[in-house]
Amino acid sequence: LQRQKEHEVVSEPFHFGDALVTEVRAKKSILVVGLDPQFEYMPPSLAEEMQRAFGSTTEAICRMFHAFNTEIIDAVAGVAVAVKPQIAFYERYGVWGMWAYEQTIKYAEKHGLLVIGDTKRCDGGDTAGAYANGHIGEVPFWGETPNPREPRYGPSTIRVHATTVVPYIGDNCLSRFVKLVREHGSGIFIVDKTSFVPNSSVEELDTVGGVKVWQSVASMIKHWGVGTEGALGYRSVGAVLGATKPDDAEWLRGELPDSWFLVPGYGAQGAGPKDAVLSANPDGLGCIVNSSRGITYPYMDFKNKRYVSNPNDYKTAAFRAAESARETLNNALKCADKYNF
């Protein structure tokens, strides 16, 4: 995979934390667009076309996902700083699903977008290493000879700029990812506090240290981020922080002043713009906000003429929804006196 080859803003060598700063400033946007293709939400016109061309097959479904994603990427490329394909929606279709995931990454990178692969992987030892190699590093490949004891290493076809990691297994998992953050300039967002309710979860348990588990995880994120700071001041080891209470957002920002937070749950999942930007630094940097369905599927609301009045205008709908989300988030930053990038 090319790393920003056609995209001139980001300086080499690649550093994810720096790249995000540069992109946010260049696009005046903290918006991330989630690419979570679901069969039931595909535009009927596109579905008909794909079914006609490829039959009632898994191939047709995944080619439809790819075609849909390319339209969305074209629409949002100037407005969003990154796209975030959620791998679950691809991998459940097996080989063809993985094809759509690969092609989507490639297309987004080519069109100047950072790509955050939302994989939430979690394992330890060599297995964590294999996940890290695949998603943000290099995989073993044929060397000069066919002898497997003499491999060379190269980027996998699913490599992204940054991925998400779950901390349950702890150091034995995180260390493998952080090693590659250091070697390749890639980024990771460690899942800390999610936006799901009700919260009967591990992350909300109270520990004897007087803090919740997610606060204890914040210490891990802090520890593993040391030394990943870029020239522009931000680390490549960040956190996933669901839109949450003001106190919690403030607490986490205090712990991790120079980490990027990936904030899911905006839009369709219910959080408002004010909540979504709670953790931003005074310079307006430090958090990026994801919206998936709110950007990709507003065309389904065509009967209410929200953005468009024809379901085939899904690309226009995505563009308008993304522009609107960018403005709304920037306004929320302005109200908090943080629109300073």
Place this chain on the structure above:
Amino acid sequence: LQRQKEHEVVSEPFHFGDALVTEVRAKKSILVVGLDPQFEYMPPSLAEEMQRAFGSTTEAICRMFHAFNTEIIDAVAGVAVAVKPQIAFYERYGVWGMWAYEQTIKYAEKHGLLVIGDTKRCDGGDTAGAYANGHIGEVPFWGETPNPREPRYGPSTIRVHATTVVPYIGDNCLSRFVKLVREHGSGIFIVDKTSFVPNSSVEELDTVGGVKVWQSVASMIKHWGVGTEGALGYRSVGAVLGATKPDDAEWLRGELPDSWFLVPGYGAQGAGPKDAVLSANPDGLGCIVNSSRGITYPYMDFKNKRYVSNPNDYKTAAFRAAESARETLNNALKCADKYNF
């Protein structure tokens, strides 16, 4: 995917907890063989053959993984109750990696083995649902018409008998998997206590309730397992329990008397047979023990003539290593007076 169609022991409808009981009794074995193909460990003769046929390509690597796995499956089919492909080692090769994963599942099922997909997935809401659909349920597909609003549902190409799940996000994740356990008879193993050291991890944190996080997770596993009991007495919602201290194994068995535990870390990862079977019930049931490298790669030790003296005899080496592991584990059960199946 067929579910045990060619395999006559297991009764319909499929129930993972029951199927494991039946298989353990039929094969007198609690051994699970991990299929974690790594390029560097492939037999040189096979590598040469594949590189000659398919060039220095990702396709050649993944066809090699598949060919290797089919040999291992042939070797262990009568000795192991299940195989456990670790998806990390496949997905890092993208499309072709997923092909090898699909084909491996298919081949193992056809040869009478239960398949545990080691995915350790973790997410919430619709995303958790998508993972669950793909790995143990059904995915949306073309219906009678090409209209995506009128889908039908069918098994995905990567569906396995059981998968592993990480509990960090809690109910919002687990509920989606358990729904499909109930609907399709599939199994899940919720990651509770792993075998990795050092243990700077979330699972080992002390909570205010006087228990560790992994003990609190045990309560979740208990809760979500209610109602998944099979006719033979075991639930389809189990736990991943690394080989551990006797007290911990006893404690977890007390909490979850009728759950299956998947025990990793045996063999190459360092745990001995006595530790591996600590959590078995008096009837010898309740735990299955995974060995990956210890079964698949002993041919690499050919210079010491451990099992074989020629590296091309990897299939024979796997068979002998699997037979030996089965006997060693059964002997450990005998010493504990638990070899009663």
